Amino acid sequence: MITLSVCNGEVFVWNASDWLELRENHRIVGNLIGCLPSLPRQDSFRGLPLVLLPEEATLLIEKNIAKLVSYTSVSEQNAIKAKENFNAYKEKIKQEQIAYYExxxxxxVESMIDRIIEGKRRKFSSLKGKKDQDNSSGNKTExxxxxxxxxxxxxxxASNIPMTNTLVQTFTGDVWxxxxxxxxxxxxxxxRKEEKLRYLTFKDLWEKxxxxxxxxKFGGDFLVYPxxxxxFHAQFIVVCLDMQTKLTASDIITYGRLGSSTRxxxxxxxxxxxxSITYQSLSWAEMN
Structure with a gap:
């Protein structure tokens, strides 16, 4: 079962394999809000965590696909032990990388030492001139x-590696x-009543x-994709309205223009x- 993390009323997915399973097997898209570790200063491509719509989280719970958990340590202040564990782990990773690099x-170096020495000899000769070469001892300290x-x-x-050059472990869950x-x-x-309408609409479309x-971003409640x-591009912009809601002429024109401008x-x-959920579509009629 997939674990969903709840923090401040929002539901997150931190594990990459869970994100992939939700998308491929359960058609749950969510919204990636994190940055990529290798490209932290751009926002064109997002990374974990994945934040879910409340409708998505409710559906996963109802279908027994996932469960909600929370971490009390997230709200704790002065989590000294967690900081110590993290710093110790970070130092361990650093030392392992330094040892491998060395x-x-x-x-x-051993495969290129002869070329390095030859390069230094040429540089030494150009600086000191022929006189220094004639006075050299001719041994290995030539x-x-x-x-x-x-x-x-x-x-x-190899031992003078700054900390900023070491690789950093990207955690996909709470380690400690x-x-x-x-x-x-x-x-x-x-x-609330409007939340029930949104959820039942989401569930009905998902089951279809x-x-x-x-x-x-398009002025509706949901975008629906085939x-x-x-x-794929979205086919529908779904707006959830109570059955008793009265639409004015201005509302109808607004929705008609919205569909026309976004195709x-x-x-x-x-x-x-x-x-049960019923749907009514709006589109411009062609006038002869």
């Missing part, structure tokens, strides 16, 4: 160049606070096989007395 660097000293010096450079997991999270959505995302949003069909979803 070993690889040693292999590289021209002031010591093979072992150069090898040692090159290897010592497993003892503070709360499996009894109260989830009250949907509570669609992919659904938030439609806020397949994964990565591969999508605007569908108004309402709840019948038998708790």
């Amino acid at each position: 070993e690889e660097r040693k292999k590289q 021209l002031g160049i010591d093979r072992e000293a150069i090898l040692k010096g090159e290897l010592e450079k 606070s497993t003892d503070s997991v709360n499996d009894y999270v109260e989830w009250t959505f949907p509570k 096989g669609y992919y659904i995302t938030s439609g806020q 397949g994964d949003p990565v591969k 999508k069909t605007v569908a108004i979803a309402s709840l019948e007395r038998n708790s």
Whole structure:
């Protein structure tokens, strides 16, 4: 069962495999809000965590696909032990990377030491001239160049790695606070009448096989896709309205223009007395 993390009333997915399973097997898209570890200063491509719509979270719970948990340590102040564990782990990762780098660097230097010495000899000759070459002893310290000293010096450079150059582990879950997991999270959505309408609409569309995302950026409640949003454009903009809501001429024109400008069909979803969802679509009629 997939674990969903609740924090401040929002539901998050931190595990990459859970994100993939939700999208591929359950048609749950959510919204990635994190940055990519390798490209933290851009916002064109997002990474984990994934934040879910309340409708998505409720559906997963109802279908017994996922469960909600919360971490009490997140709200605790001065979590000294967690900080100590993290710093110790970070130092361990650093030392492991330095040891690996030193070993690889040693292999590289040993394979190139003759070329390095030759390069230093040429540089020494150009600076000191022919006179210094004639006065050289002719042994391994010829021209002031010591093979072992150069090898040692090159290897010592491997230990001078700044902390900013080491790789950082990207965590996909709480590593040390497993003892503070709360499996009894109260989830009250949907509570209000309009929330019930939104959820039942979302559930009905999901059970029909669609992919659904938030439609806020288009002025609706949901965007409905025939397949994964990565591969398809949305076909419908769904607006959830109570059956008793009176639409003015201005409202109808607004929805008609919205569908026309976005090249999508605007569908108004309402709840019948038998708790079923009915849809009415709006589109411009061609005039001869």
